[in-house]
Amino acid sequence: MIRFGICGFGYWGPNLFRNLNTHAEIEVTAVADRSEARRHQARSVKQDLKLCEDAIEMIERADVDAVAVATPVATHFDIAAHALRHGKHVLVEKPLCESGKQAEELIALADSKNVALLVDHVYVFHPAVRLLKKLLAANELGTVSYFDSLRVNLGLFQPDVNVLWDLAPHDFSILDFLFDEDPTYIEATGYSHVHPERPDIAFVTAHYKSRMIAHVNLSWMSPVKVRRTAIGGSKKMVVWDDMNNEEKIKIYNSGIELRPEEQRHIHYRIGDIYSPRVQQGEALGGLVQETYRAITGDRRSVIDGRHGLRVVRMLESAQIALAASMATARKAMGQVT
Amino acid sequence: MIRFGICGFGYWGPNLFRNLNTHAEIEVTAVADRSEARRHQARSVKQDLKLCEDAIEMIERADVDAVAVATPVATHFDIAAHALRHGKHVLVEKPLCESGKQAEELIALADSKNVALLVDHVYVFHPAVRLLKKLLAANELGTVSYFDSLRVNLGLFQPDVNVLWDLAPHDFSILDFLFDEDPTYIEATGYSHVHPERPDIAFVTAHYKSRMIAHVNLSWMSPVKVRRTAIGGSKKMVVWDDMNNEEKIKIYNSGIELRPEEQRHIHYRIGDIYSPRVQQGEALGGLVQETYRAITGDRRSVIDGRHGLRVVRMLESAQIALAASMATARKAMGQVT
Amino acid sequence: MIRFGICGFGYWGPNLFRNLNTHAEIEVTAVADRSEARRHQARSVKQDLKLCEDAIEMIERADVDAVAVATPVATHFDIAAHALRHGKHVLVEKPLCESGKQAEELIALADSKNVALLVDHVYVFHPAVRLLKKLLAANELGTVSYFDSLRVNLGLFQPDVNVLWDLAPHDFSILDFLFDEDPTYIEATGYSHVHPERPDIAFVTAHYKSRMIAHVNLSWMSPVKVRRTAIGGSKKMVVWDDMNNEEKIKIYNSGIELRPEEQRHIHYRIGDIYSPRVQQGEALGGLVQETYRAITGDRRSVIDGRHGLRVVRMLESAQIALAASMATARKAMGQVT
């Protein structure tokens, strides 16, 4: 039985609690949160929980074998590092931490203590992503030429991160999981409409040696929630619309072909469309199972520290490109006046 | 009665013919095309057409008052300039020409000869664009923070232009018509999968002093044809889906508001949705009527040379940014190996 | 504090439990179910529940003020009647019972004992239905000429009822709630493909003096789940698509007009479309609140026994028509051979 302590019982903590606790071999024994209201809420869910005001205190408890970190990003590194130093397994809410340097330290700590370090990239366990992985593994799509993601919704402004650090971890972890390839060059631009220093719209483009180009359109300012990812290959193309319950994934039996001009205006698509049934089932369940597996067995995992590091590095590169582009844009406007 | 000669009877020429000729005060009297098959085709549509192998010859005919140019982009400037020098009114297929310098020369020629110079930016007359213009003029949307366009389809590779010059003129002419503002800074990136030197995917971002950011996602490699444009304002937001016949335009009574985290996962939208009826009717008809008006009256027009120039300048800036980005990406890949 | 006992803890019982128990002034104190497994399940949800094998025993408990009946339809009458005789308030799962005669007896019992008799027609509290009621009350639609409902899905064959008794109560209760009018004539037809004696497809048509015609298309054999209801009025028309989360209700600013033939093939719709925001929120919550109100205050309710009786009468008429039509159809086939 793995005994888990959860740091942070705000928005995501209760989800982690529910999912960790339903696992037959995992029990959540403690929760730490500065807010008394939230500690009270935790109590109401499970009477015999140990409640701590301080994360450090909880981490050091003897009846806590593993720690789930669901606190603001800025605190991830310190809490995770402390837990690892005390030989506790760690599952960190996404993103793993604030920099590649931090991620490397956490990985080194986990290795030296031989404990599991995992990041909560839940999309890696999304049935649609698993299906895409299977299609790619079977080379159903042929050579992939692009990955194009539209991930926009209204509001949900984060207190601590910008739209890039809030939404891009999903796409970056999916890209890392699906393609096992690091981008060679990342560009980004965007704009801050609401908070002067926190972009609420961002466009990221990642280039890959395999000739794939990945584009991610992120926004907190869309009137409709859109979760649409298109992947184009030389053989087939896929569109994953996560808001569509009946046809989450459509596989287009279409390739690229030059056609006589006469036909250009009549074609909507060329081949058949196949929409495989996507199993429902909560992705978090799969993540919890993988967490248990990594804690009890081989430390390596599709969501281990190295995976988290690669995602954080993409975030860092994108953040640098985003800041540079916005600065140039501001300068250009200055020059105009 | 305005007598029109059409240069080029390939894909677009017949459309121009049909629309120009249906106008009560316009008659198409001549067609020029190097291909005998195409000249033959033109004859079959109208027996008494003067058919020329050479554009120059047709332009100089006394029974040709105005010239429509539907030839490859590389030839636009020479043909248009020749026609203007001979005092003929000119309607050029989009884009107007290959450079801002060329556009300025054409404008100067048209002014000196006091003839109309127009560019065939047909979207300016699209009922949905007219509706958007009305909404903006009435300040229905409030301060606009973004313009986000997804314009992708499969194939249709052009013999003479890349995806930027093929598709972006639509978005750029719409942006110029709707917002009467020049961008201060344009970024672009993309990739060439099929022809080494001709991008088939391109992402363009334009920054405006008004704090609007415009993003255009262009591709010849999408399995589905998508024509989706979202415009976000402080009061309302609009999504124009041109492939949706029943609800082309949806106006979202939604603004940006910070909401308690607890609610974040349940909201699909905040306000009501209003979908005004969009008149059908072919946009080309409106363009022809405007062409007639500009020839017979005030030379200034929403599609005149100056409008065409602004669009070509955006294309030039985007092309330079696109080439630079692709070169950097190639270099980055080189460094990796 | 109203103390509730629930009879039947199969599919619907747990929902009733959850919703009744969350009400501040209601507590579920007992559960009756023949199956030990289900009693065990109830115990796991609330430790201090009184568990009974027999409904009668539970009904007669002193600490049970009200009884919720979630057992098979065939048992509704006996259980409800027993509870009413013992002066307990009763909430019955839909449909209220198997015949109008039974319903009249239940109403008489409830009146004589002055207790509340309610039927769990949850759609009456569906936000979309509430919105429709508001539109009708404000005469937004004008004179209503039709109500057309498509309520189909795959499988879910009931052990005890046919598709009519399973699905039609939803439409009939909505019709009764929205229009406060009894149909004057009901027709029905259908077919039994799976169980010889239990139709799995049924079409019901109800005629009203107000000149409204209501049509209900019910099926357990549709590959897609459809919940689409159209209501046509002289001023406006409404389509309620309950599977559409973004635009549950669309109000068409369209009326009936004779148009020149020439136009017939181009029109998809005439007026604008307005899609008011439909509040989420579980309908069962509203039903529980109304249950509490009726128990503590005025016995009359939009879901009281008389409402339940009118719905059962519609079911009876439809069942008779359905059986007659199917018999005639069988005879016709016999005659052919």
Added chain:
Amino acid sequence: MIRFGICGFGYWGPNLFRNLNTHAEIEVTAVADRSEARRHQARSVKQDLKLCEDAIEMIERADVDAVAVATPVATHFDIAAHALRHGKHVLVEKPLCESGKQAEELIALADSKNVALLVDHVYVFHPAVRLLKKLLAANELGTVSYFDSLRVNLGLFQPDVNVLWDLAPHDFSILDFLFDEDPTYIEATGYSHVHPERPDIAFVTAHYKSRMIAHVNLSWMSPVKVRRTAIGGSKKMVVWDDMNNEEKIKIYNSGIELRPEEQRHIHYRIGDIYSPRVQQGEALGGLVQETYRAITGDRRSVIDGRHGLRVVRMLESAQIALAASMATARKAMGQVT
């Protein structure tokens, strides 16, 4: 070369003209219409057309080998009969005529003169219907249990027919073509809201010995145009949405299975969805080709008089049932007052 004369140049005549005339081996030589405006219109389309005020006169012309009848339904029989008696091939706009008796006479005339008698049931040549026929022929769907069609739109009230005779011929000809089986029993009901004697809403149910039940929902009073046909088989089910350009046909890899109640609320569909590419191309072209084939070769055809007769018989039966039901409904309302 077959020389065609067209009777009636109103709404459908010009379509017939365009399609007949584009066939290499067919020439339209004459048009008859009482209205001078319409004759003038015909002239503008083809200068050398013989124009007649009177159908009889045109039919008897020596340079007319075949006659297309696009006049009001009430006149179909007389015009077609006259043409057949004069040994002319006849293509009649749907429906073939007003009664089975009339249809039998026309068939007898055509047989005795050995000329082709065809009815313009254009849906028989619709690419989607052809695809459905192929699926059924290959027994892809298994035993078909239902055919459910929703064919509704706004307005388009006909001067001479009710909604049944206007829209049902489409569904009846599709049913006859797809299933080669006569219904054994037909029921119908509906309502007349606009014209007292002409139903604008009608529901038809046809029973078949093969245990298939066919239901057709027809209306001139729907705010949206819907053309949705569902066909359910023991192996697979198909939904044909003719308003959906990207996925006209969806084949559901779903059958009927009894599932545990617990799952009932989570399933939208069970199997995969396959959406074969449906060729565009105008159905009328196929009909014209078939017309040419039947005139020049074997008289039997999928759209011959016998097919037309079966469709008219279904219309007759449905009309009788519709009238009876409406009379009963009126009586029932009377009884209430």
